[in-house]
Amino acid sequence: MRKQGVSSKPLQSSRPSQPKRRRGASPGRKLQAPWFSSRTTLGIAVFVAILHWLHLVTLFENDRHFSHLSSLEREMSFRTEMGLYYSYFKTIIEAPSFLEGLWMIMNDRLTEYPLVINTVKRFHLYPEVVIASWYRTFMGIMNLFGLETKTCWNVTRIEPLNEVQSCEGLGDPACFYVGVIFILNGLMMGLFFMYGAYLSGTQLGGLITVLCFFFNHGEATRVMWTPPLRESFSYPFLVLQMYILTLILRTSSNDRRPFIALCLSNVAFMLPWQFAQFILFTQIASLFPMYVVGYIKPSKFRKIIYVNMISVILSFILMFGNLMCLSSYYSSSLLMTWAIILKRNKIKKLGVSELNFWLIQGSAWWCGTIILKFLTSKILGVSDHIHLSDLIAARILRYTDFDTLIYTCAPEFDFMEKATPLRYTKTLLLPVVMVITCLIFKKTIRDISCVLATNTYLRKKLLEHGELAFHTLQLLAFTALAILIMRLKLFLTPHMCVMASLICSRRLFGWLFRRVRFENVIFGILTVMSIQGYANLHNQWSIIGEFNNLPQEELLQWIKYNTTPGAVFAGAMPTMASVKLSTLHPIVNHPLYEDADLRARTKIVYSTYSRKSAKEVRDKLLELHVNYCVLEEAWCVVRTKPGCSMLEIWDVEDPSNAANPPLCSVLLKDARPYFTTVFQNSVYRVLKVN
Known part of the structure; x- marks a missing residue:
């Protein structure tokens, strides 16, 4: 007999300072220290990745008793668009061959009968295509060697439900599908550790990022409740992309490899999710004022913009010419940025003050981006399609019609819950991030005032701290999105966790650590965080249910x-x-x-x-x-x-x-x-x- 239970699912809808060589220390020991540090960082990253994978698998199984469901029940548990996405994976693996399955979903007549549509182009199905290819390869190898891939048994259900067969193991398509998703999101946690450690300059900062994510897990992700959603595949690549971008902003190296990695991570982020381009637009909106003020060297900024342009072109090609790739705010902002870069010297010749020079560029960028977006949408004939930006505009302008109400009446597209800031406060995440943000703002305003007062456009000390200004501006953008659309907390909460790592930054808090022991401050904060954090984790672990419909x-x-x-x-x-x-x-x-x-x-x-x-x-x-x-x-x-x-x-x-x-x-x-x-x-x- 399977256990009975009621599922109660929340929505939740400076370069590190190098240690000075001690007198008498051998050169060999100095060379080994970075190697040992890298090995330790990688080891901890692997550990937290496995920990998060186990956490996700446990929550998912506890909530649905997935291992004991029949194939039909597993399919029914993929509600709404999740079931639609999974259906294309099912089509490919049940086809006579992979290529025939791919042809079937690229010439689909079942989804919008009697129309024939390319569902890979329309619905961003690259994750299903890739996982289906892995599944078919895995099954082919296992069958070749005659190895068992799943275990099946009969499960007795309570009256009036009849007995069903349930299979468990990677040979079961649904188990394989969700297993890949949980592995990807487990790896994401290891990436978060490395990201936080790099940003703060200490492994303890990476640990704080990971603990903050776990303590606020219900606010940071919903992959354990809704695995097939596009964000489950796409968001881990945004974390990678922002990590790489942080590295580019911090270093002055001319190495091409980080820019190539940035391009590939951009494409990997955009291919699975139609909303990804708007998130990248907020990133350009955060980088552009940094370029205008002088936080980023013009040559480096040009490279970043060119990389983003190449990413859009690659996505457009891989999405079979999906015109929404070209009609987004992201694409328009890249074109406007490129135009301003080309005309910047002419604007400077107007002889205006430094502040007015900044304001002219900022105004031209915003107005030009909006106008260009609407023009490209009209010209390309996609002005009637709903973008994330349209939902945000409907929120701000309080505009309602049938289409916007269908979206905004869904709980995940509602405004942020009033209780959310309180939940952030109880785990100390919000107070810590506010203190960090205030310090960065204070320093930024002081530096900008210095530039304006001395009429000097570029300052080396500004260039050394660009990544902190970027993360702060990105935090403001994610906050605005999360307030307007609750679903977008998935960007805000993890970014707050990354920002929290800066509590370990001696660059920001050196003045404090000279007065109080560094370890005492950090472990005191972690102790207070863990009180509500453990309670939140216990609440997640106590969710015991079983799917039936x-x-x-x-x-x-x-x-x-x-x-x-x-x-x-x-x-x-x-x-x-x-x-x-x-x-x-x-x-x-x-x-x-x-x-x-x-x-x-x-x-x-x-x-x-x-x-x-x-x-x-x-x-x-x-x-x-x-x-x-x-x-x-x-x-x-x-x-x-x-x-x-x-x-x-x-x-x-x-x-x-x-x-x-x-x-x-x-x-x-x-x-x-x-x-x-x-x-x-x-x-x-x-x-x-x-």
């Missing part, structure tokens, strides 16, 4: 055995992802809502929850070739917050029908003559479109 299982089994293979389905976006994944039936709408044509389709499907007439809705569904529409009774009345029920959203969109009765209620009572109820249970009704 009998109503959806009944629905999927009915569809699989009572409809023809070519029957076309429409319904709520999360449910349609499960229908495609587990039954392989064509669907007309799905959760990846950014595309304008798909939003129009979804709007037609969701009119079943409006006040329109049944005939009008039926006629529109027939135009989409829909055979069956899945109606969910809860969607008729559910209201996550004021203004967010489907009826309220439709009343905003379609005020002319506001006086009519809800169509959903009419269909639940008697769907005839335009629809026929062919299946129903406690949650779902399947309506045949007549």
